[in-house]
Amino acid sequence: MALNQFQIVYFEATRRCNLRCPSCMTGSNDPRKVRRRVRSELTLAEIRDRVLIPARRVGVHTVGWSGGEFLLRKDALDLLRLTVEMDLGCSVLSNGKALTRQRLEQIKAVTRGRAKIIVGLNALDEENRWSRDSDSDRSLQVLKDCAELELGRHVVITIGKYNTESFDKTIDYIVKNNISYNRSPLVARGSGAQCFDQLGFDRHDLEKYFHPALRRNPHGYVSYTPFFLSPELHTEASGGIRNNTVPENPAIGCWAGSWLAINAEGDVSVCPVLLDVLNGGNVRDFPIDELVERSALFADITDRSRLKGRCGRCRYQYTCGGCRAMAYFHTGDYLGEDPTCFFDPVDRSTVSEYEEETNRVFRKYLLVARAAGVYKPPTDLRRASAVRPLEKETA
Ligand SMILES: C[S@@+](CC[C@H](N)C(=O)[O-])C[C@H]1O[C@@H](n2cnc3c(N)ncnc32)[C@H](O)[C@@H]1O
Ligand code: SF4
Ligand code: SF4
Numbered sequence: 001m002a003l004n005q006f007q008i009v010y011f012e013a014t015r016r017c018n019l020r021c022p023s024c025m026t027g028s029n030d031p032r033k034v035r036r037r038v039r040s041e042l043t044l045a046e047i048r049d050r051v052l053i054p055a056r057r058v059g060v061h062t063v064g065w066s067g068g069e070f071l072l073r074k075d076a077l078d079l080l081r082l083t084v085e086m087d088l089g090c091s092v093l094s095n096g097k098a099l100t101r102q103r104l105e106q107i108k109a110v111t112r113g114r115a116k117i118i119v120g121l122n123a124l125d126e127e128n129r130w131s132r133d134s135d136s137d138r139s140l141q142v143l144k145d146c147a148e149l150e151l152g153r154h155v156v157i158t159i160g161k162y163n164t165e166s167f168d169k170t171i172d173y174i175v176k177n178n179i180s181y182n183r184s185p186l187v188a189r190g191s192g193a194q195c196f197d198q199l200g201f202d203r204h205d206l207e208k209y210f211h212p213a214l215r216r217n218p219h220g221y222v223s224y225t226p227f228f229l230s231p232e233l234h235t236e237a238s239g240g241i242r243n244n245t246v247p248e249n250p251a252i253g254c255w256a257g258s259w260l261a262i263n264a265e266g267d268v269s270v271c272p273v274l275l276d277v278l279n280g281g282n283v284r285d286f287p288i289d290e291l292v293e294r295s296a297l298f299a300d301i302t303d304r305s306r307l308k309g310r311c312g313r314c315r316y317q318y319t320c321g322g323c324r325a326m327a328y329f330h331t332g333d334y335l336g337e338d339p340t341c342f343f344d345p346v347d348r349s350t351v352s353e354y355e356e357e358t359n360r361v362f363r364k365y366l367l368v369a370r371a372a373g374v375y376k377p378p379t380d381l382r383r384a385s386a387v388r389p390l391e392k393e394t395a
Pocket of ligand 3: 226310315
């Protein structure tokens with residue numbers, strides 16, 4: 001098996017928060033639970049020694065800081081400074097409340113302008129306040145300030161039954177402003193467990209409302225499922241780079257197996273929305289590189305030949321993989337088929353009517369991904385490997 005390569009660490013460094021979103025997956029809307037767990041938060045030294053330093057050995061090049069509200073950590077700026085000093089890319093996922101202009105300037109200064117700011121935005125109207133305990137105006141202002149300060153920006157849209165109708169309008173606004181985005185499914189993690197049955201989207205919502213907008217726009221190709229990309233095209237574009245059977249360069253479809261997720265107390269999982277429910281081990285027991293090598297969960301998730309049901313007989317088993325979180329939260333089996341998918345393949349010869357469109361837009365996405373530093377065309381890879389021996393000789 002190839003050595004596991006994970007490009008991004010998504011790090012929920014605290015459960016504390018200054019908002020109370022009703023379906024919060026980290027339970028940050030429940031002050032009693034937060035108080036109980038806050039004493040077990042990883043310290044800066046633990047984060048450096050057990051996560052950041054060993055993470056580089058498994059290929060990590062970027063750390064996505066999140067929470068709770070990451071900026072409520074007293075050492076948030078120190079962590080950002082450290083990330084950049086270690087020559088790692090960094091992003092901050094925030095609800096925007098603490099992201100004043102002054103705070104953005106501080107972030108820019110300590111990261112030498114290299115931080116990307118990510119805000120959650122579920123809708124442009126009052127639906128945002130309903131699902132996120134915050135008016136969309138706050139997120140929109142942060143996005144404008146970032147543009148003026150020349151900080152990178154990205155939007156996360158958590159999708160569920162509450163934003164089926166408004167999704168198109170939200171995407172149009174984001175695309176018009178040239179911002180990248182990804183969809184994240186509402187899940188039954190933390191306080192989400194109480195509303196998942198009522199608010200989680202189903203295959204009809206996905207087919208009718210979310211998927212048409214997602215497949216149309218290259219800025220949203222970061223990660224979504226079902227992803228009808230021809231496996232041959234990905235192999236050609238990536239130069240054959242993969243993490244066992246998970247596509248890399250660029251990562252697409254379901255990202256489980258492409259990145260590492262860590263919660264505030266050091267538990268590691270294969271996706272942010274699966275933290276606290278699927279545990280691959282704790283970094284206090286093993287540094288993160290050793291932990292992923294030992295973990296049965298990581299071995300399973302990076303082997304897509306083990307997928308079951310429709311995902312197991314599908315032409316897109318490799319390029320899509322089906323949302324592993326949807327499989328888990330609906331069936332209890334993280335290798336099961338993704339029940340929210342609306343594609344019914346007979347076998348690997350069944351081609352989706354959307355493959356051609358997906359291939360065409362994916363080619364445009366490669367330009368976006370290259371500019372964002374998450375994709376290298378095979379010509380660049382060949383050039384890099386051609387100069388490497390010379391570098392070694394002269395070192
Ligand atoms: C837990 S928050 C932490 C960062 C920051 N406080 C924020 O809200 O953006 C990270 C992301 O998780 C999303 N989220 C919250 N609860 C969720 C749930 N039950 N299922 C899926 N995503 C959820 C939020 O919308 C946000 O985009
Ligand atoms: S979703 Fe984010 S902003 Fe809302 S309560 Fe949870 S951590 Fe706080
Ligand atoms: S059946 Fe599974 S792998 Fe195939 S497109 Fe649907 S979600 Fe993706």
